[in-house]
Structure formats: structure tokens, C-alpha cells
Amino acid sequence: MTPRERIQSVLNGTTPDRLPFAFWYHFRGESWFPAQLYPEYRAPASEAVLDAYVEGMTTAEHEFWRRYQPDLLKVMHDIPYEVSEELTTIRSPNDWAQLPPLSPQSRHFGAQLQVLRNLRALVPLEVPIIETVFNPFYYANKLSEGRLLAHLAEEPDAVHQGLKTLYANLVDYALAVCEVCDGVYYAVNGISVDTASRALYEEHFLGYDRAFLEAVSGRGLVVLHLHGYGELYADLLADAPASLVCWSDRSCTLSLPDGARLFGRAVMGGLNENELPNLCRERVHQHVNDAIDQMRGVPFVMAPGCSVPTHINPEVLIAIREAVASAR
Numbered sequence: 001m002t003p004r005e006r007i008q009s010v011l012n013g014t015t016p017d018r019l020p021f022a023f024w025y026h027f028r029g030e031s032w033f034p035a036q037l038y039p040e041y042r043a044p045a046s047e048a049v050l051d052a053y054v055e056g057m058t059t060a061e062h063e064f065w066r067r068y069q070p071d072l073l074k075v076m077h078d079i080p081y082e083v084s085e086e087l088t089t090i091r092s093p094n095d096w097a098q099l100p101p102l103s104p105q106s107r108h109f110g111a112q113l114q115v116l117r118n119l120r121a122l123v124p125l126e127v128p129i130i131e132t133v134f135n136p137f138y139y140a141n142k143l144s145e146g147r148l149l150a151h152l153a154e155e156p157d158a159v160h161q162g163l164k165t166l167y168a169n170l171v172d173y174a175l176a177v178c179e180v181c182d183g184v185y186y187a188v189n190g191i192s193v194d195t196a197s198r199a200l201y202e203e204h205f206l207g208y209d210r211a212f213l214e215a216v217s218g219r220g221l222v223v224l225h226l227h228g229y230g231e232l233y234a235d236l237l238a239d240a241p242a243s244l245v246c247w248s249d250r251s252c253t254l255s256l257p258d259g260a261r262l263f264g265r266a267v268m269g270g271l272n273e274n275e276l277p278n279l280c281r282e283r284v285h286q287h288v289n290d291a292i293d294q295m296r297g298v299p300f301v302m303a304p305g306c307s308v309p310t311h312i313n314p315e316v317l318i319a320i321r322e323a324v325a326s327a328r
Helices: 003-012 047-068 093-098 107-122 136-143 148-154 156-177 198-204 206-216 256-263 281-295 314-326
Strands: 073-075 129-134 183-188 221-226 244-247 266-271 301-304
Touching (some): 047 314, 073 107, 093 156, 107 129, 107 156, 129 156, 136 148, 136 156, 136 206, 148 156, 148 198, 156 183, 156 198, 156 206, 198 206, 206 221, 244 256, 256 266, 266 281, 281 314
Parallel strands (some): 129 183, 183 221, 221 244, 244 266, 266 301
């Protein structure tokens, strides 16, 4: 089977020739990554910096694919959310209303779209490519330097002005992405006990995440990622439209088979991204086989629950590929 056929087989609930696998890591901090795009550098990036990002990110992702040959290439969105000269950080509730609408075709979003175009031209069509899109909670918390929940407690209406702008920009961008590659990996932050309470997420953020998934439904491959550790509020999005669901099943209260039953569709996971860097080849094989045993013949995509450390030993990642190829 081709990688695309393997992924489609899992989505259909049929058994592929072997389990498909995927993993990913961030490229921020690598020597080529423009320092002007680090989070602490708040000024808008120049066109030269954006060009350098496009060239570097295209090369890095392509080399990543060539080295590891994942069945699903999840592209990292390591370019920060665009800011302006007037609003580099959200410091007070009144600042939320100043977030501007953004075009998906220009500046930071446009640069990332160009990376996707480049990769689609370089990577064979038999390999599905999806783009990472973070949710409004993630960007709101980043842009406010962790003040999001405090601002919500003070002036919820003011914060929602900004959240609505973030949501609209992200939907526009995601729809543009679906015209370039196979779909999106929607990373939902705030849906776990380690980031927000269930009541707060349900009241202020669930609506945006549901609406986003509805907006991109039917546009391609949609991977729903529930980000967090410990308790997840997974039931709140259990019936939301998505092709495939993933979460850190080894580091939270929802196991992979229980999640497959809850969501009633294909899932991705089985590997612990926090433990992988410390594993030898034999232990990687054991983890892979344990995940297969847990799923009792139900096909899934073998993957860590979230990104692995950037400087993980390549032999560990190669061992994942070997393990799925030889799995019983």
C-alpha cells in the first residue's frame, strides 16, 4: 500500500498492509531558524526574514520526510501569529479589540502557505500532507503572555472580541490550507485540567472549537488533537466532525481503546512523547506492540500523543518505523 492508502484504510476501519505511523517535532531553535521569529522578538518580521523562514522550513520538513518516511506528514506551524507595530503584546483587556483581521495569503500566514506549496511539489502525492492549526485559546494565551484567564475573569466581553477575530482569521487560513494540501491538524488547547477548568473551557472556548471543525468539515483530512495531560474533557468534542482524533493517551486518563470507543472513529496514538527520548530500540518495539495489543485488532495510526523533542536521537524515530513494519 501507499501511505495514502494506509491512512485511508484506517479511516475506513479496514486493516492496512501494516499500521501507518507519524511523528513530528518543532524546528524552532535550529540554526537556520530566523531569530526575529522567536516569541520574545515582537516586532513584525521583514520580507527577507519571511523568505528565510520559507526556505529553511521547506528544507527542514522535506529532509525530515526523506529521513523518516512517515505515512502522514504533519507540517509544523513554527512561524508565530502575526503582530503589528501598534500591538505586540496584549497587556490589558482593552487590547483584545485591537487584534486585526489577517489575510491568509500574506505575511506570516502567506509564508506558511508557501511552505506547504513547496512541500506539496517536493513530496510525492501518495503521501498526505496536513498543516498544524492551533486554536484560539493557544494563540490568545501566547499573545497575552499568559494573561488570558485573568482577563477573562475581569472583562469577558472584551476578551471575546479578540477571540472572535482570532477564530475568523484561523478559519480563513484553514480553508486556504485545504486548497493547498490534504487538510489540517487542529490542536485544541485549554481542553485539559492542566490548562483550564472544564467549566471555563466549556463556557468560553468550546463554541469556537466546534465552529472551526464545522467550518472545515468536508474540506479534506481533519485531525483533531486534544492537547493536554491528566484529565481531558474529551466528551465535549466527541461528536464534533473530524476524520481522525489524537491525544496523549499514555499521559492522561483516556486510554487509546477507550478514546476509540468514545469518538467512534479512527484514532492516532500509542506512543509516549515524554518517554521516547529515553528508550532504546528494543523498548520502542515493546511500546509499539503494547499499543497494538491494547487496540485488539482495530486499525489506528501509530504516533506519539504530541510533538517529540527536536533533538531526539534519530535512531529512536527510525525504530518506530522498523517496529510497525515488523509488528505481529
